Amino acid sequence: MASSLSYCIILVLGLIWTSHAQTGLVLPLRRDAKTSQFYTTFQMGSNRATINAVIHLSGQHLWFACDNYTSTTYAPIPCDSAECEAAKGIGCSGCNGPAGPGCTNNTCGTASSNPFFFYITSYGLYEDTFSSKDHVELPDFIFSCVPNDFVEGLAAATSGMVGLGRFNIAFHRVVAEKMNLPDRFSICPPSSGIGKLTVGGGAPTKSDISGLLKTTPLLVNKPVSNQPFFSDNDLSQEYFIDVRSIRVAGETLSVKDSYFAINGDRVGGTKISSVQNYTAMHTSIYKQLARAFDKAASDMKMKSVAAVAPFRACYGAETVKMTGAGPEVPTIDLVFPGKDVYWRISGANSMVDIDRKTMCLAFVDAGSRPTTSVVIGTHQLEENYLEFDVAASQLRFTSSLLVHNKSCSRI
Template sequence: MATSVSYSILFILVLIRTSHAQTGLVLPLRRDAKTSQFYATFQMGSERATINAVIHLSGQHLWIACDNYTSTTYAPIPCDSAECEAAKGSGCSGCNGPARPGCSNNTCGTASSNPFLPYITSYGLYEDTLSSKSHVQLPEFIFSCVPNDFVEGLAAPASGMVGLSRFDIAFHKVVAEKMKVPDRFSICPPSSGIGKLTVGGGAPAKSDISGFVKTTPLIVNKPVSNQPFFSDNDLSREYFIDVRSIRVAGEAVEVKESYFHINGDRVGGTKISSLQNYTALHTSIYKPLARAFEKAASDMRIKSAAAVAPFRACFRSETLKRTGAGPEVPAIDLVLPGEDVYWRIAGANAVVEVDRKTVCLAFVDAGSRPTTSVVIGAHQLEENYLEFDVAASQLRFTSSLLVHNKSCSRI
């Protein structure tokens, strides 16, 4: 009997481990209505404190506010340790107060960045157990402790940031190493309800969205002056794709191809941002796009309205038809390399309701000298599935799932 029980327990453990290896780490993803930021939820430490952390596709690592953090299982990472070297730690942190998370001596320091603050500073690196509601536990998970005032600008429920860049100790890389899963992650940001951040696994098998998924290469650029620290030989840790042209209602928008290219000064190109609220375009791309959208809207008998800053192309709500995917408006296609490969932005992703009477084209003018020609923003990501296969340097993506009567909260 004892042997039979032992085999049963072993079998259950194997099933659990196999399940984790196949699915990776899955965390709930929510949208904050006030800031339009997406934040993931997980637990940290011996007390399993609930942490809400804003996802940042250009962020270097996980950092959380530690002034009120208590745990008996946390440990500082020493300055001269192999872990500090692997994390490319910068300097050594110390503290004059009583020892606690965020206050310790001889602690490996690393640059932590909050894009909503005008400075970057070094804080200590620590290790503690990260847990999920799906019973995954990852001990000795590396993160940075920051003071509470460092969270300024984040969505109210959040006390940290999940860095998802190509950096050595980015969130997905730490998870992939600990769980022995591929270095890839996916986000399905919801417009409402609960979406998913998944590390290691692909699209959920039961979701049946494979027929909508397209693939395009991730482009590796070199960093420019808006990056915290870099040298000429570094590669950008952000995610760029090779948008080559734009169509509105199936018609090509007249824009010089050179505006989409990354030039010798590393300027240009198209990157994806989880923090830019709306897609921002170089003036020489934005203006012809807005004109083409207004003309196509007029052809659909959609009436113009007065502009509402920061938007310039606005329309009267009563002249719009409604669909399950949002207002019926001209579709915008970001054309990518390959046969019939494009990212369609339509319906609720293309426009935003600014008041009860007005909707506007949800794109903004980034000026005539932006560092990046096209920055795809959070509004355009809502209800789209995006899988960043970092190891293979590919992006697998869908357009709005709402078009197919699905959503990020139902896959």
Template sequence: MASSFHVFLFSPLLLLICVSRAQTSFRPHALVLPVLKDPSTLQYITTLEQRTPLVPLKLVVDLGGQFLWVDCDEGYVSSSYRPSRCRSAQCSLAKSGACTGTNTCGNFPENTITSTSTFGDLGADAIALQSTDGSNPGRVVTVPHFLFNCAPTFLLQGLATGVKGMAGLGRTRIALPSQFAAAFSFHRKFALCLSSSTTSNGVMFFGDGPYILLPNNDISKLLTYTPLFINPVSTSGVSSQGEPSDEYFIGVKSIKINEKNVILNTSLLSINNDGFGGTKISTVNHYTTLETSIYEAITKAFIREAKSRKITQVASIAPFRACFSSKTVGVTRLGPAVPFIDLILQNESVWTIYGANSMVYVNNDVVCLAFVDGGLNPRTSIVIGGYQLEDNLLQFDLATSKLGFSSSLLSRQTTCANFNFTSNA
């Protein structure tokens, strides 16, 4: 790798307009994309259009991803593609210090499902998606020079069939939220509402609310807020010393099951100077992953509380440990009738995980606690996975560094599949 490109150090640049504004007199309030859970991989897939002429692209949603990366090896044809030239403002915006022999700068696109990284050229091309008033999709808008990384085809290994790359929503200036906000001059906010269905779309909004789900529920009004934290050490596959993480961390202070405190090693709940510990939110981990001692404490407490409800424990089914006879578990509007789990967050706000997000049916007879053991010394102590996010609204406010969360929308008699994708344009 080192022989194929040279590394240049950039002095700080005062950047002018770094993302080309959409060439239209119409300025959207917000943008909207569908998100569908792939039935075979359980990855969350969105679709947008790129290139000239426009081509629909299926992309895996990567909440902590640094940018959009796309397979450019197979069938990438576009009259509007422009490589980013070394030492340009685009390269500086992307924090790219790598320059190839073709005078093109680049980054290291990462398949976070397989933890594989490689070098890829930085370039810009047209992207199109629908605007929204919060209740319906509206007019299609275009960002003519949207920055992204080209990746080789092999980086797609492990991704769902038909996917052509990954859509990064992380804290960088070239991730989707920041580029859309710069292009259309709206708030650096985005919201994610993942559907539990593999046949009905969830929804992703870029910009501020309202976020309206049928039957006319503005779910942006349901949000409770907690601070977002920055891990001072990068968690990406390739990084520079002193570079912070682009992923989204929150402060879990304690955990309760049925309102009873779970005894934990609380030092694991903070991020240490080496970047280990803490809690992050992920769309590439499907199930919440816990450091071993936390996993064992929560599993033990959950089993104890389940037995007090006369729920019968059965043999474990990998990768889950706490499994129960479904015949002894009732069903409610909030999913299986099991002990609820409270995450007590930094400002004493409470994210409650009900049965629909804590339990998974592995077959007709067995339902298991949908958490997995992350090992003894994981990089991050708690990784809240996609399954625990389903039918919850999450709003990420990058300008004020806070997370808005709704807990389960099932308690409000709606779901993330209830956005009306019938266009009003």
């Protein structure tokens, strides 16, 4: 009887692990209404403490506040260890207070950054058991402990960040290595409800979106001054894409190619951000976009109203027709190399409600000397599926799922 029970347990565990190997690690993704930050939820340590952490596409690793964290299974990573070398640790971290998570000596240090607080400092690296609600347990999962005041600027419900950049100890890479999965991850940020953060798996099959996917290369730039620490030979940890032009209502904007290219000083190009609310564009691109959009909006009988900062193109809500995918407004296409490869921004992604009477074009002017010419913000990511295949250096993406009567909470 005992032998049969053991066999059943092993069989069930084997089926669970086989399922995860096919689908990857799947975590919930929620939107904080006040900040528009996207965050996920998981458990850490022997007590399975629930951690809510904001996703950061340029982040280095998982970090969270440890002032109240207790666990019997955590362990500091020594600063002279192979793990520290692999993590590219910077020096040793020490502490004069009571020993515990976040306060140990001879601990591998690492640069932790909070992009909302504009704060970069070195804290210790630790390991503990990572758990998810779908029965994944990953022991010796690497993370950094920070004090409670380091989380300033993060959504109120959160206490840390999930770093998804091109780093040795980035969240997706650690998960992929521990679960023997491909180094790729996807996000489907919801406008409401619960979306998904998936590591290792492919496009969801529950609501098939394979026919909507387009593919474009991920570019590797060199780092610029908005990265914590770098040398001239390092490569950027951010995700750049090769936007060649922009169309509004089918018409290509008259913008010099040089604004979309990355020059020898690492300036220019287009990247995807999970910490900027609205897509920001170089002044020369933004002016052309706003002008073309306003003309196309006028052709659709949308009435212009006074601008509401930081937006410049605003319209009377009563003159805009509403659909299940948001406002019916001129489409904006980010155009990539290849036949018919573009990212369409429309409806709810292109407009933002100011109040019941006013809505505005949800793009902002980044000035005449931005480091990156186009930074795609979180408002434009909502209800779009994006799969970052880091190993293959490709981005697979959809435009708004709402247009196809789907959503991130239903796939």
